[in-house]
Amino acid sequence: MPQRKVSVINHYAFPPGSGGITRNFDMFSRLHNWQPHFYAADINHTSGERMTVDDPRYTLVPIPEYKGNGVKRVLGWVAFAAGAGARALSRPADVIFASSPQILAPAAAMVVAAVRRKPFVVEIRDLWPESLVSGGALKEGSALHKVLQGLEKTIYAHARQIVVVTKGWEDHFRKLGINVDKVTVVPNGADLAEYEVEESREELRKEYGISGFTAVFSGTHANYVGLDLIVDAARRLPDVNFLLVGAGARKQWAIDEVAKLGLTNVTFHDQVPKSELVRILSACDVGLHTVSPQSVFDKGMSPNKLYDYMAAGLAVVSNAKVPIRDVISDDEVGACVDPTDLVAGIERVRDADEATMKRWHERARELMTHKYSLQASVDKLATVLEKALYR
Numbered sequence: 201m202p203q204r205k206v207s208v209i210n211h212y213a214f215p216p217g218s219g220g221i222t223r224n225f226d227m228f229s230r231l232h233n234w235q236p237h238f239y240a241a242d243i244n245h246t247s248g249e250r251m252t253v254d255d256p257r258y259t260l261v262p263i264p265e266y267k268g269n270g271v272k273r274v275l276g277w278v279a280f281a282a283g284a285g286a287r288a289l290s291r292p293a294d295v296i297f298a299s300s301p302q303i304l305a306p307a308a309a310m311v312v313a314a315v316r317r318k319p320f321v322v323e324i325r326d327l328w329p330e331s332l333v334s335g336g337a338l339k340e341g342s343a344l345h346k347v348l349q350g351l352e353k354t355i356y357a358h359a360r361q362i363v364v365v366t367k368g369w370e371d372h373f374r375k376l377g378i379n380v381d382k383v384t385v386v387p388n389g390a391d392l393a394e395y396e397v398e399e400s401r402e403e404l405r406k407e408y409g410i411s412g413f414t415a416v417f418s419g420t421h422a423n424y425v426g427l428d429l430i431v432d433a434a435r436r437l438p439d440v441n442f443l444l445v446g447a448g449a450r451k452q453w454a455i456d457e458v459a460k461l462g463l464t465n466v467t468f469h470d471q472v473p474k475s476e477l478v479r480i481l482s483a484c485d486v487g488l489h490t491v492s493p494q495s496v497f498d499k500g501m502s503p504n505k506l507y508d509y510m511a512a513g514l515a516v517v518s519n520a521k522v523p524i525r526d527v528i529s530d531d532e533v534g535a536c537v538d539p540t541d542l543v544a545g546i547e548r549v550r551d552a553d554e555a556t557m558k559r560w561h562e563r564a565r566e567l568m569t570h571k572y573s574l575q576a577s578v579d580k581l582a583t584v585l586e587k588a589l590y591r
Contacts, residue, residue: 205235206585207288209309210299210323211280213240215253217473221504223325223388224299229257230578234585237291239284241276246420246447247471259287267449281308288312295319295588301326303348306355314358319588322355323363323386327372352376360588363581367526368500384584387502387527389574390511392565394474397482404483409467413550414441415517416484418477419505421448426490426542429519431457433543434466440546442488445480447471474508481512486534486549489518493539497523507572510564515557517545527572533564 206228213224215238228236235257242260244251248267253260261283266272285308288296296318298309306322313320329348339345356362356378363386370380397404405411417430427450434442442465444454451468458466469480481487487509491497501523509516516534518524519542530536535545552560570576 203233203235204294204589205237205292206295206297207239207291207293207309207312208236208297208299209239209284209288209305209312211241211277211284211302211305212245213238213299214244215240215251215255215258217475218244218251222474223504224323226391226574227386227578227581230575231582231585234582237293239288241280243276248447259284261287277302277304281305284308285312289315293318295321295585297321297323297585299323299325301328303328303351303355307351310355310358319360319591320358321361321363321584321588322359323365324369325365327369328352330372353378360591361584363584365502366500382587384580386577386580386584387572388504388507389572389577390507390568391574392511392568395478395482395508395511395513397479399479401483404479408469408480408483410441410443410483412441413439413486414443414484415486415488415546416443416445416481416509416514417488417490417505418445418481418508419503421446421451421454423450424492425450426492426519426539427451427454428457429490429492429540429542430454430488431461431463431466433546434458434463435461436543437546438465440465440550442466443469443480443484445469445472445477477508478512481508481514484514486546487512487514487516488542488546489516489520489524490542491520491523491539500524500526502527507568510572511568513561513564515549515552515560516564517542517549519545528567533560533567 208224208228210224212221214222216222216225238258240260241263242251243263261280263276263279264272266276281304289312296309296313298306310320329345353376362383364383365387367385373380373383421427431454455468489503489506510533518536519539521536521538535548537545
């Protein structure tokens with residue numbers, strides 16, 4: 201079968217080793233008979249640093265530097281959409297693929313596909329603009345909200361196929377008049393082979409200065425991840441050590457709050473590539489998946505960190521009991537609790553007996569081997585691309 205080409209337009213399609221989300225690279229680089237080319241912004245959103253890449257499959261689009269969520273960040277979205285769209289127009293492709301959460305990137309891809317008369321596939325990892333409304337960044341019913349809703353509906357209508365990361369969003373598409381038959385769930389996943397480490401747990405704990413029962417949070421330190429809940433848990437559980445790995449707009453707040461409270465059981469670590477993150481996770485005891493209470497999450501989610509934790513052999517505590525109901529359930533691989541019960545969840549894992557921990561670990565291994573393996577998601581993505589080509 202001849203090699204086919206797909207242009208992947210994603211503002212946040214970080215190249216491997218950058219310490220960011222690499223979902224698109226991980227999946228498209230594993231596809232058989234497809235040659236991907238990635239268009240991404242040249243700024244790592246979580247660290248704020250300019251990126252460089254030697255991989256010929258990547259085009260990094262220059263955008264203005266920014267901090268926080270102000271006007272400059274919006275200008276960055278516009279600059280990326282325009283720059284990526286212009287560059288993609290000049291490169292041959294059989295399918296044009298775009299990924300949210302930045303909705304202007306799919307809009308640019310939609311235009312490229314129309315001009316080139318090629319199939320357009322959109323991946324929705326975050327419901328825009330609903331997530332902006334839920335997070336308080338956009339007023340429901342405002343003029344901008346209506347414009348973004350109209351753009352959202354137009355993108356979905358023009359897409360031959362729609363990829364989502366979780367179940368539970370079907371009603372959202374139906375309300376917009378979109379045929380859900382063209383919607384496919386391609387969850388996040390992990391390749392267990394990438395989570396094998398040579399060093400012993402004791403060696404890794406010594407290397408990273410980890411001791412005692414340690415709860416780890418890895419990922420973007422943003423407003424929606426419930427860092428305040430983690431800091432509060434650290435205050436209430438002085439016998440538990442907390443390690444926070446990553447970067448983001450909310451990180452400095454967390455550092456300052458820990459200092460103000462005089463907490464000695466919280467450590468912060470910079471963002472690291474996944475290869476090093478695996479080693480850090482292997483030295484910890486429980487992975488924390490936390491979110492702030494937002495109504496948009498109740499429709500479902502497929503958080504990367506959850507799969508990282510399970511693949512690394514950690515028990516999990518999540519305070520997103522309802523949103524992750526289609527991924528894991530309480531007492532399946534740890535504790536799934538209500539939003540304000542994080543402390544109780546951590547205590548349950550801390551106090552679990554050996555048999556319970558073994559059961560959780562075995563179930564996590566089973567889920568990551570069969571249901572949430574990266575290859576299973578790659579196979580689903582391949583089917584989506586075939587449908588788009590031969591609809």
